[in-house]
Amino acid sequence: xxxxxxxxxxxxxxxxxxxxxxxxxxxxxxxxxxxxxxxxxxxxxxxxxxxxxxxxxxxxxxxxxxxxxxxxxxxxxxxxxxxxxxxxxxxxxxxxxxxxxxxxxxxxxxxxxxxxxxxxxxxxxxxxxxxxxxxxxxxxxxxxxxxxxxxxxxxxxxxxxxxxxxxxxxxxxxxxxxxxxxxxxxxxxxxxxxxxxxxxxxxxxxxxxxxxxxxxxxxxxxxxxxxxxxxxxxxxxxxxxxxxxxxxxxxxxxxxxxxxxxxxxxxxxxxxxxxxxxxxxxxxxxxxxxxxxxxxxxxxxxxxxxxxxxxxxxxxxxxxxxxxxxxxxxxxxxxxxxxxxxxxxxxxxxxxxxxxxxxxxxxxxxxxxxxxxxxxxxxxxxxxxxxxxxxxxxxxxxxxxxxxxxxxxxxxxxxxxxxxxxxxxxxxxxxxxxxxxxxxxxxxxxxxxxxxxxxxxxxxxxxxxxxxxxxxxxxxxxxxxxxxxxxxxxxxxxxxxxxxxxxxxxxxxxxxxxxxxxxxxxxxxxxxxxx
Numbered sequence: 001x002x003x004x005x006x007x008x009x010x011x012x013x014x015x016x017x018x019x020x021x022x023x024x025x026x027x028x029x030x031x032x033x034x035x036x037x038x039x040x041x042x043x044x045x046x047x048x049x050x051x052x053x054x055x056x057x058x059x060x061x062x063x064x065x066x067x068x069x070x071x072x073x074x075x076x077x078x079x080x081x082x083x084x085x086x087x088x089x090x091x092x093x094x095x096x097x098x099x100x101x102x103x104x105x106x107x108x109x110x111x112x113x114x115x116x117x118x119x120x121x122x123x124x125x126x127x128x129x130x131x132x133x134x135x136x137x138x139x140x141x142x143x144x145x146x147x148x149x150x151x152x153x154x155x156x157x158x159x160x161x162x163x164x165x166x167x168x169x170x171x172x173x174x175x176x177x178x179x180x181x182x183x184x185x186x187x188x189x190x191x192x193x194x195x196x197x198x199x200x201x202x203x204x205x206x207x208x209x210x211x212x213x214x215x216x217x218x219x220x221x222x223x224x225x226x227x228x229x230x231x232x233x234x235x236x237x238x239x240x241x242x243x244x245x246x247x248x249x250x251x252x253x254x255x256x257x258x259x260x261x262x263x264x265x266x267x268x269x270x271x272x273x274x275x276x277x278x279x280x281x282x283x284x285x286x287x288x289x290x291x292x293x294x295x296x297x298x299x300x301x302x303x304x305x306x307x308x309x310x311x312x313x314x315x316x317x318x319x320x321x322x323x324x325x326x327x328x329x330x331x332x333x334x335x336x337x338x339x340x341x342x343x344x345x346x347x348x349x350x351x352x353x354x355x356x357x358x359x360x361x362x363x364x365x366x367x368x369x370x371x372x373x374x375x376x377x378x379x380x381x382x383x384x385x386x387x388x389x390x391x392x393x394x395x396x397x398x399x400x401x402x403x404x405x406x407x408x409x410x411x412x413x414x415x416x417x418x419x420x421x422x423x424x425x426x427x428x429x430x431x432x433x434x435x436x437x438x439x440x441x442x443x444x445x446x447x448x449x450x451x452x453x454x455x456x457x458x459x460x461x462x463x464x465x466x467x468x469x470x471x472x473x474x475x476x477x478x479x480x481x482x483x484x485x486x487x488x489x490x491x492x493x494x495x496x497x498x499x500x501x502x503x504x505x506x507x508x509x510x511x512x513x514x515x516x517x518x519x520x521x522x523x524x525x526x527x528x529x530x531x
Contacts, residue, residue: 011120012418014069014159015433018440018461019166024057024129025067026255027154029187029244030231038226038312042219043177048186048244049227051174052154054165055259056141057129064129069121069155069414071175073185073194077153080182080199082115084151121418123158125165131258134168136453140264141170142272145228147221147286148173149277149330149413150180151199156413157276163440167455169272169447170263174228178220180278187244204332211336215305218333221282222289222306229271229314236263269321272447276412280329284347284381285339290318291348303338320354323450325443326362327412331377344387356396357382357497361446363439364403365411367427369495379497392498400446400483404438405491406430412439437461438492441482448478463489 017023029050032041070077134141144164148156154175161171177184179200186195202213234241238260246255264270275283289306293315308315324347334343349359360382369375379391382399393399408429410416416423416432423429441461444454457479485494 011117013121014124014414014417016124017159017163017166018437018458019163019168020455020458021056021132021166021168022059022129023054023125023162023165024127024131025052025054025123025125025158025162026128027052027071027245028231028256030241031244032227034241035227035230035234036312037223038230038308038314039223039306042216042223046177046186046220046224047188049174049224049231050154050177050184050186050245051172051228051231052158053170053172053259054125054158054161055170056132056134056165056168057126058132060126060129064126067123067125067127068119069123069158069418070118071153071155071185074119076185076196077183078115078119081118084182084199118418123155123162125158125162128255131170131262134262136168136264138264138267140262141168142270142447142452142454143232143263143265144169144171144272144274144325145225146171146173147225147275147279147282148176148181149275149279149328151182152276152279152413153181153184156415159414159417160412160436160439163436164443167440167444167457169444169454170259172228172232174224176217176221176224176282178217180217180221190242190244190247206332206335208337211338214333215303215336215338217278218282218285219305221279222286225282225286226306226308226312226314229265229317232263232265232271233313235259236261236265265317268316269319270452271317272323272325272452273318274325274327274443276327277330277409278333280326281331281333283324283326284329284334285342287318287322287324287348288342288345290314291351292342292345302341304342305339318348320348320351321359321450322348323359323447323452324349324361325446326360326378326382327439328365328368328409329362329374329378329381331374331381334381335377343381346384346386347382350384350396354396355450356384357393357399358397359446359450360399361442362399362401363412363442364401364495365407365409365429365435366403366405367408369403369493379495383497390498398497400442401495401497402438402442402485403493403495404435405493407432407435411435434491438482438489441479445479445482449483 029048031048146157146161154173161173164171175181175184177197182199184197203210235256236259238257241256243254243256273283273287289304290308293304293308347360349355362378362382380386383391384393384396406429408423408427410423411429411432416429420432423432441457447454462479481488
């Protein structure tokens with residue numbers, strides 16, 4: 001009966017997290033004036049840095065407040081998402097009182113009635129819960145920083161990030177103010193009306209103007225990632241910070257004090273860096289910019305978009321041991337002529353003291369796998385020598401590369417769960433919840449194999465039935481099968497770094513300069529017509 005009634009509820013929702021820990025979450029916006037800037041500020045109008053934290057928490061002592069998926073101010077975010085959906089086919093039913101009204105309304109206005117149900121969607125986490133005492137040897141939780149893609153926000157990957165937190169990872173999701181979010185709001189002081197940073201359209205066809213525009217966006221994104229790192233250091237040390245999204249005063253008794261001495265952010269190489277699409281490109285550019293900040297070429301045409309000082313804390317943090325997790329890496333932003341010299345240098349883990357590809361995982365959607373040109377560039381980017389035409393790892397272990405069958409670009413985010421009928425009908429994607437479970441399993445196992453203490457994986461996630469056919473939710477330990485690549489996990493395909501056959505199998509009819517949206521549409525249309 002409960003299952004039947006859930007189908008009658010039009011409000012999109014999320015399944016429960018599968019890890020052993022309750023998940024807490026808090027929204028943070030800190031004035032940049034309270035944080036040391038590890039690099040020069042690229043835009044003086046950006047007076048705050050904004051991020052959401054997902055973390056293992058204690059169970060609430062009273063009924064917790066709902067955590068809404070749509071950020072405040074909801075009406076403004078709804079309008080921004082409505083505008084972002086005008087290019088999607090048959091996004092939702094058009095509800096109008098008359099034919100004349102339908103003619104007068106813009107495409108964005110026509111999507112608003114349908115999208116308003118998002119205002120009631122909640123995240124299965126506890127707002128401002130107390131952080132749980134970490135059971136790790138250091139008594140601190142491992143930390144991951146996650147960068148969103150085009151059209152994303154700090155909430156747009158809540159299920160993946162909350163799933164990781166339910167397994168013992170504190171995940172910090174910044175909201176970038178580079179014009180890549182549908183909307184972002186900057187508060188000058190607590191309770192003040194926000195100033196809006198709206199979506200900035202940049203052409204996806206490579207040109208000198210586009211390269212400059214993407215470089216400017218990356219400057220902001222990398223600077224924000226550096227500020228998030230500085231904020232985490234201060235939060236863990238219990239230093240007072242002003243959270244403009246909290247009613248609490250800026251002192252050590254505020255909610256941020258719950259994280260004091262709980263975050264593993266001071267040990268070099270301890271933080272994992274992850275992102276999706278443009279966010280994955282941002283992470284590649286960030287870790288390389290920090291690691292190679294002393295190696296900038298003398299050529300005036302060569303730039304670093306983020307230049308931390310050698311004495312900065314983030315220069316100490318990024319090492320050959322830093323885990324890197326890339327979901328649907330979009331490679332075009334890495335190919336600017338000004339930063340091509342940096343692109344041709346390998347990720348830090350390939351340095352002499354590194355682990356090779358063991359602490360690198362790239363997970364593609366099937367749509368991105370079918371984008372042949374991007375696949376070739378991705379393999380080069382995560383190989384031991386990106387300057388070569390063909391990717392190979394002759395001297396180091398290869399990175400982990402996988403894709404879930406029948407998955408779309410949107411399957412890597414919350415949108416596949418919120419609108420499964422859309423991704424199934426328009427993009428031919430199947431079972432978005434399982435796609436995210438596979439992603440979670442793989443990321444956790446890479447962290448485990450690199451000495452990071454996270455919770456054991458349940459048999460529910462590992463899809464292992466007991467002898468009586470019952471699936472237990474008891475932890476099973478290391479998830480050996482997820483990284484094997486031997487076909488033992490159904491619909492989970494391993495890719496060989498140096499295999500040209502796999503590239504030839506990809507759909508090469510997508511143009512080299514395509515953007516992620518074009519890759520998704522073309523890849524999935526190819527599958528639709530060929531199937």
